[in-house]
Amino acid sequence: MTFPAGFRWGAATASYQVEGAVAADGRGPSIWDTFAAADGKVLGGATGAVACDHYHRYAEDIGLLAGLGLNAYRFSVAWPRVMPDGRTTSAPGLAFYDRLVDELLSRDVTPVLTLYHWDLPQALEDAGGWPERDTASRFADYAAVVHAALGDRVRQWTTVNEPFCAAFLGYGSGVHAPGVQDHDTALVAAHHLLLAHGLATRALAGPGHEFSLALNFAPAIPDGSSPAHAEAARKFDGIHNRFFLDPVLGRGYPEDVVADVEHHGGRFAAAVRDGDTDVIAAPIDWLGVNYYAPARVTPLEDPLAPSNCPLPALRGLDVLPAPPPLTAFGWEQSPSTLTSLLKWLSSQSNLPLVVAENGASFVDQVVDGRVYDAARVNYFMEHLRAVHDAIRLGADVRGYFAWSLLDNFEWAMGYTQRFGLIHVDFETQQRTVKESGRFLGRVAKANALPD
Numbered sequence: 001m002t003f004p005a006g007f008r009w010g011a012a013t014a015s016y017q018v019e020g021a022v023a024a025d026g027r028g029p030s031i032w033d034t035f036a037a038a039d040g041k042v043l044g045g046a047t048g049a050v051a052c053d054h055y056h057r058y059a060e061d062i063g064l065l066a067g068l069g070l071n072a073y074r075f076s077v078a079w080p081r082v083m084p085d086g087r088t089t090s091a092p093g094l095a096f097y098d099r100l101v102d103e104l105l106s107r108d109v110t111p112v113l114t115l116y117h118w119d120l121p122q123a124l125e126d127a128g129g130w131p132e133r134d135t136a137s138r139f140a141d142y143a144a145v146v147h148a149a150l151g152d153r154v155r156q157w158t159t160v161n162e163p164f165c166a167a168f169l170g171y172g173s174g175v176h177a178p179g180v181q182d183h184d185t186a187l188v189a190a191h192h193l194l195l196a197h198g199l200a201t202r203a204l205a206g207p208g209h210e211f212s213l214a215l216n217f218a219p220a221i222p223d224g225s226s227p228a229h230a231e232a233a234r235k236f237d238g239i240h241n242r243f244f245l246d247p248v249l250g251r252g253y254p255e256d257v258v259a260d261v262e263h264h265g266g267r268f269a270a271a272v273r274d275g276d277t278d279v280i281a282a283p284i285d286w287l288g289v290n291y292y293a294p295a296r297v298t299p300l301e302d303p304l305a306p307s308n309c310p311l312p313a314l315r316g317l318d319v320l321p322a323p324p325p326l327t328a329f330g331w332e333q334s335p336s337t338l339t340s341l342l343k344w345l346s347s348q349s350n351l352p353l354v355v356a357e358n359g360a361s362f363v364d365q366v367v368d369g370r371v372y373d374a375a376r377v378n379y380f381m382e383h384l385r386a387v388h389d390a391i392r393l394g395a396d397v398r399g400y401f402a403w404s405l406l407d408n409f410e411w412a413m414g415y416t417q418r419f420g421l422i423h424v425d426f427e428t429q430q431r432t433v434k435e436s437g438r439f440l441g442r443v444a445k446a447n448a449l450p451d
C-alpha cells in the first residue's frame with residue numbers, strides 16, 4: 001500500500017484524557033472534573049486528575065511519537081486551562097500549549113489542534129452550558145485567544161470534536177459530563193456546538209490556516225431488507241450523521257430529521273435563528289472523520305417500546321448488539337464500513353477527508369518490557385487497508401490519526417479501556433511502546449513521501 005504524498009500519519013489525544021495536573025498553573029475546573037467527582041458516574045470512581053500526567057511529560061510523549069515515525073499529533077487544548085472561568089485568559093495556562101507546539105515543531109511533527117474536546121469550563125456550565133446560546137460566543141472568544149497565541153505556528157485547526165457525543169451523551173443520555181438527561185436540551189446543545197464551530201471558523205479561517213471539525217460517524221446497517229428496516233436506518237443515520245454533516249456542508253438541517261425530532265417540544269426549532277445555518281456553513285478546509293463502528297439497526301413494531309437506542313427522538317427503532325469480532329469495549333470491528341463511509345462522504349462533497357480518530361481497546365499485558373498487541377496490529381492493518389481502498393476508489397483522504405497515542409482516561413469507562421499505541425502504567429507513569437505503535441510507525445515511514 002502506498003498513500004498519497006504529504007499524507008499525515010498521526011496519533012490523537014484529548015486534554016482531559018491525558019493531561020492530568022488539573023489544578024496546575026491556575027487551571028479552572030471543567031465539567032469533567034465535576035462529573036468524575038460525583039458518585040457512580042465513572043467506572044471505579046476514576047478521574048482525570050492525574051491521567052497520563054502529559055502536562056508534565058509531554059516532551060517524553062512527543063519524543064516517543066516522533067521516534068515511532070509519525071509526523072503529526074492531534075491534541076486538544078483545555079479551555080479551562082486557557083480560561084479558568086471560561087472568559088478570562090490565563091497566561092500560564094496558555095503557555096503550556098506554547099511549549100507543546102514548540103516541542104512538536106522541533107521534532108518535525110505537525111500540530112493538529114482541537115479547540116474543544118469536551119472539557120467545558122464548569123463556570124460556563126453554571127451559566128447554562130451548551131444549551132445556552134451565549135456559550136457559542138464564549139467559544140468564539142476562546143478560539144480567538146488560542147489562535148492569536150499559536151496561529152503563527154499551528155496551521156491545522158479543528159474546532160469541535162464530535163458534537164454528537166458532546167450534545168447527546170452530555171445532555172441527552174447523560175452518560176457523559178455534565179450528565180443532563182433531557183433530549184430536548186441535547187438537540188439545543190447540538191445546535192449551539194455547531195454554531196460555535198461556525199462562529200470560530202468564520203472569524204479565524206484564512207490563508208495559511210486550515211479549519212475543520214471532527215464528526216463521529218456511525219453508519220447505520222439495517223438487519224433486514226424490508227421498508228421498515230430502511231426507515232429505521234434512515235432515522236438513525238439522520239440524527240447521528242446527517243444532522244451534523246448537512247449543516248456544515250451548507251445544506252441546513254436535513255428536513256426528515258427535523259420532522260423526526262419535532263415532537264421534542266419545539267425547543268430545537270426555536271433555538272435555530274435566522275442566519276445560524278449560514279454561520280454553521282462557514283467553509284472548512286477538510287473534514288475530520290472519527291470512525292469506530294457501524295450501528296446495527298432494526299425497526300420496533302411498537303414505537304414506544306423500550307429500546308437500546310440512546311435517542312428517544314428516534315422512535316420505533318432499536319440498536320442491536322454488535323456482532324463479533326468485538327473489541328474489549330464491545331464495539332464491532334468492521335473495516336469495510338470505513339471504506340464505504342469515506343466513499344459516501346466523497347459523494348457528498350469535495351472536501352478533503354482526514355481520519356481524525358480510529359482505534360480499538362484490547363486487554364494488553366506488558367511482558368518483559370514489551371506489549372505484543374496482535375489484535376490491535378491487525379485492527380490497524382485492516383483499517384489502513386480500508387482507507388487505502390477508499391483512496392483507490394477516488395476518496396481524497398489526506399491523513400490517518402490513531403486513537404490514541406497513550407492509554408488514557410476513557411471518559412465514563414475510567415481507565416478500563418486501553419486504546420494507546422503506547423501502554424501507560426498508571427501507578428508509575430511508565431510508558432511502553434506497543435507492537436501496534438511500531439507497526440503504525442513502520443507503515444508511516446514506508447509512506448513518508450514528500451509533499
Ligand code: FCB
Nearest residue numbers: 014161162165216403410
Ligand atoms: C471518541 C472520543 C475519544 C475517545 C474515543 C474512544 O468518541 O472522541 O475521546 O474516547 O471515542
